[in-house]
Amino acid sequence: VKNAHDEELSSVESVLDLIRSSGGRSTGSRRALLEVLFDSGEHRTAEELARAVKLRAPDVHLSTVYRNLEELEQLGVIVHNHLGHGPVTYQLVTRTHAHLLCENCGVRLEAPPSMFRALVASARKNFDFEVDPRHFAISGLCANCRRERDEGARPAE
Amino acid sequence: VKNAHDEELSSVESVLDLIRSSGGRSTGSRRALLEVLFDSGEHRTAEELARAVKLRAPDVHLSTVYRNLEELEQLGVIVHNHLGHGPVTYQLVTRTHAHLLCENCGVRLEAPPSMFRALVASARKNFDFEVDPRHFAISGLCANCRRERDEGARPAE
DNA sequence: GTACCTGCAAATCTTTTGCACGACA
DNA sequence: TGTCGTGCAAAAGATTTGCAGGTAC
Numbered sequence: 120v121k122n123a124h125d126e127e128l129s130s131v132e133s134v135l136d137l138i139r140s141s142g143g144r145s146t147g148s149r150r151a152l153l154e155v156l157f158d159s160g161e162h163r164t165a166e167e168l169a170r171a172v173k174l175r176a177p178d179v180h181l182s183t184v185y186r187n188l189e190e191l192e193q194l195g196v197i198v199h200n201h202l203g204h205g206p207v208t209y210q211l212v213t214r215t216h217a218h219l220l221c222e223n224c225g226v227r228l229e230a231p232p233s234m235f236r237a238l239v240a241s242a243r244k245n246f247d248f249e250v251d252p253r254h255f256a257i258s259g260l261c262a263n264c265r266r267e268r269d270e271g272a273r274p275a276e
Numbered sequence: 277v278k279n280a281h282d283e284e285l286s287s288v289e290s291v292l293d294l295i296r297s298s299g300g301r302s303t304g305s306r307r308a309l310l311e312v313l314f315d316s317g318e319h320r321t322a323e324e325l326a327r328a329v330k331l332r333a334p335d336v337h338l339s340t341v342y343r344n345l346e347e348l349e350q351l352g353v354i355v356h357n358h359l360g361h362g363p364v365t366y367q368l369v370t371r372t373h374a375h376l377l378c379e380n381c382g383v384r385l386e387a388p389p390s391m392f393r394a395l396v397a398s399a400r401k402n403f404d405f406e407v408d409p410r411h412f413a414i415s416g417l418c419a420n421c422r423r424e425r426d427e428g429a430r431p432a433e
Numbered sequence: 434g435t436a437c438c439t440g441c442a443a444a445t446c447t448t449t450t451g452c453a454c455g456a457c458a
Numbered sequence: 459t460g461t462c463g464t465g466c467a468a469a470a471g472a473t474t475t476g477c478a479g480g481t482a483c
Contacts, residue, residue, distance in 0.1 A: 145458095201412065301483070
């Protein structure tokens with residue numbers, strides 16, 4: 120779980136350098152995966168990433184994508200997130216942030232780090248625990264679904 | 277996503293009543309599953325619950341447990357949690373609480389609701405979002421693993 | 434009696450692994 | 459050249475579904 124510095128994570132080439140310097144090899148499938156990760160939006164599943172990789176390198180197999188994602192995660196280049204109930208999603212560590220996820224409709228809101236300041240401080244103080252709010256989404260109910268629920272709970276609809 | 281009142285969730289029989297009143301039937305497999313849920317500790321997987329159910333009612337099939345868990349969740353009797361990377365776990369809604377989960381070693385700490393007060397207020401104010409910190413674990417690093425990481429990062433070990 | 438529930442088997446979906454071949458350093 | 463990486467197939471783990479028969483109400 121080694122910590123890579125930000126400048127090492129700024130481009131496809133710099134990450135390939137990082138891979139080489141840790142004893143790995145710079146291969147076509149790794150380059151293609153990194154290009155996709157740097158190009159694409161957030162929270163892509165392994166399947167989505169593999170589909171995009173195949174556009175650049177048609178022979179790259181899904182299992183190779185999984186293996187490379189694991190390698191990149193160990194190097195600290197990407198993280199995976201558990202959002203909702205679907206498959207795991209991946210993204211560059213330099214682009215992570217916390218999320219609010221509606222349990223009911225699945226809508227996802229990006230939460231600013233400031234929102235977690237008190238929680239981070241409290242966990243540190245009370246449990247000596249360093250909270251990283253980016254790995255799992257914070258679940259709850261969005262405004263719409265809360266309204267729906269409250270209306271549904273009215274005595275006589 | 278109807279909200280059951282607490283007194284309806286206080287015992288196996290009261291939940292069976294709730295099931296009947298919502299058009300469902302009181303069956304042996306449902307009773308056995310509820311007995312297991314009321315008897316057992318927290319965060320049990322479907323597999324674990326099915327194993328315990330089979331001790332009371334050997335013919336109950338795993339798929340029936342899944343179907344009944346889904347039904348109970350829809351009635352608001354239980355919730356499921358995503359803790360760490362393993363299978364989903366279930367527990368009675370009356371016994372839920374938030375968790376801190378170490379990304380590195382998997383240790384799980386029970387977090388008091390007070391720890392989330394500021395987050396809950398801030399999400400409500402800024403996003404009109406009602407946070408329920410019990411559904412997903414809050415991930416991060418426990419004291420031990422943080423120490424380990426910090427030592428690993430020292431210039432010369 | 435009828436709608437709901439269940440056991441069983443099989444399918445589905447996501448992810449992992451074994452193995453032999455090929456490619457990077 | 460030797461190790462690491464890859465494609466492919468197959469396995470594994472968790473969950474869902476189709477169907478035919480059984481059961482609560």
